[in-house]
Amino acid sequence: MMEIMEGSHAVAEIVKRCRPQVVSAYPITPQTHIVEDLAQMVANCELDAEYITVESEFSALSACLGASAAGSRVYSATTSQGLALMFEVCFNVAGMRQPIVMTIANRSLGAPLSIWNDQQDSISLRDSGWLQFYAEDNQEAADLHMIAYKVCEDHDVLLPAFVCFDGFILSHTYEPVDLPSQEEVDAYLPAFTPYQRLDAEEPLSFGMYATPEYYMEFRYEIDQAMRRAKEAFIRAGREFGEQFGRDYSALVEGYRLDDADTALVAMGSICGTAKDAVDEMRDAGRKVGLLKIRTYRPFPGPEIAEALKGVSTVAVLDKNISLGNGGAVGTEVKSALYGSGAAVYDYIIALGGRDVRKRDIAAVVDLAEKGEGDMFYGLRTEVL
């Protein structure tokens, strides 16, 4: 049923329908509305879950780990500083192969402190073994949670996932969202069947330590699981399309790419603005398209190369920076396009919530086509 609602609320409503048994929550702007909504749902007997008001994000994810290992589907949400505090636990959760789904309401990292959006937080954990899905709008944000649980809990995968949606830009804006019913969600996402769990009937020791004799092979297996996640995502996305009419069976999605000479590459809500900019540029006769990356991890390198065949200029919009070496997405796209002959440029844009308008996207295309790239776009040189 289509309803206009705040992004955070849409996420909370979908999470409720995914029936987590344990929710652990620590508030941090701009995720707070999600966890507040969930608390109200529990208080109203709408959500049958144990809601733990933990004492920090570090504990939030640790509690999720315990509950997941004991056999429950779990949920948490965070961003920015909170995700950074969870850093240690993130690696631990992925290594322990717990299928935890966590919303990241993307926000920039301090210092300097900023509550506004960019994607530095989740991207900085790209090595952790967590799957990463990025939503373009609030419908996708909602849908991706269902898909995430399905992919993570697949016994072929058993990895945790970040479902990322841009803080404030998506979390706090009202958009029309089609929320499925509880029955529809139950049909798509059955009850959690753990691969193994803490159980006095079948005791196991979880999280033992690995000597040099074993460590590498464990890490290899996680890497392999991450690669299998591609197929699992496509499968889950196709099933989603069949049931709900919105297809997610692609790790990347092209927009007006077919005959494009220049392609933008981006993740998240900026894709919405970029699509409008592309339409305007197309109307003016320019052959521009957009490649939206939906799954950042596992990184769809070959899929990107395939989608951008024939494109001569690529402009990557990076809402993050690997300080000293440019944007993370740009670096990885360049690697995927190695040998293709395309000119690939990386633009650091919109950090810390700086607004991006259609004319900014067009300006980036201009720069790329002139061969000027690998830069911070839109610096206020007057304050430097």
Added chain:
Amino acid sequence: MALRIGCAAPPGRALENKTGAWRVFKPVFDPETCSRCGMCALVCPEGCVHETEEGTFEPDLDYCKGCGICEEVCPKKSIRMEKEEK
């Protein structure tokens, strides 16, 4: 042998590690003077002191590390640590 997901393992494998090889001193139990109090079995950090059919106690030398706690706690001084001849 396939790795277990999440670096997990079922019980029992520690027994493959025969820590008796660590020993320098080995305990010698004298059933004659044993009062059958069971303290030795209770406080062995390896859990490798077992009750015999007669109700006295003996060490499992596969695992005994020769720490000497049993000798120290025995109220009858019925256990003696001896340098082991290898």
Added chain:
Amino acid sequence: MADVEQGCELFSAGHRACGGCGPALAARLLLKATGKNVIIAASTGCMEVFSTPYPETAWGVPWIHSLFENVAAVASGIEASLKKQGRSEKVVCIAGDGATFDIGVLCISGAFERGHDITYICYDNEAYMNTGIQRSGATPYGASTTTSPAGACAPGGNPLPKKDMPAILAAHGAPYVATASIAYPNDFIKKVERAINTPGPCYIQVHTPCCTGWGFESGETLAMAKLAIETGLWVNYEMVNGVVEKAKKVRRKPVEEYLAKQKRFRHLFRPARLDAEIAKIQAIADANAERFGIDIKVKEPSE
């Protein structure tokens, strides 16, 4: 006949603890108290490392290790999950003093403040032993550790007092808080049984001397634990709803008898006796005796 379970060792031999390890004994005794229907959450530390090098686990019950400092948070999650699933396993945390007094304080405070039905057992060997004997918040005044070593500018070793963790957790409203010692194994077992059967967050701090870290012969582990109690430097007591109910009484021995037997206090005697430092340690024991009323009253001789 003592309370011995034949053939039911839920903590098996073959683990890699030092011979004479206090914590290893605590692990064995703990599982005698809990039986099979338990889930153990462990922190990184000596006990975790010596009992679970993949794939050789010594644990015969479900056991989980996550990180160094988050065992109480992990246990909170397990407890919540079991509650939702209607399962009966007891949730027991086991962590060293480093993990408990220092790096884990955040998570323990949160778990206890929220009142989860868990039991938290701290095996206290009074330093970060697994990493090579560094000072923790539990290291007693005057002990030499590698990060509080005795030296010309610091002749007394550790200048800081032992943090009173039991009081801190009692202040969180924990219904049952106790100290115990492997010197009195049946007492420890009883306290664990009481804790796991008391609803709410319960805490037991069990003294587990470390022959390697404290510097004494491996066979002396229990004797050292007993001496700690007999000198008043360790008090075995129970607190119910924040009130001390029972403390073990002793005929007190001077602290020097305890200190002289451990290499970690050797600097108090050699190259020269540091009488002032020893007196300070005696004062700590005296204060404990006063606070908990542990001195057995000697009958005045009648006329």
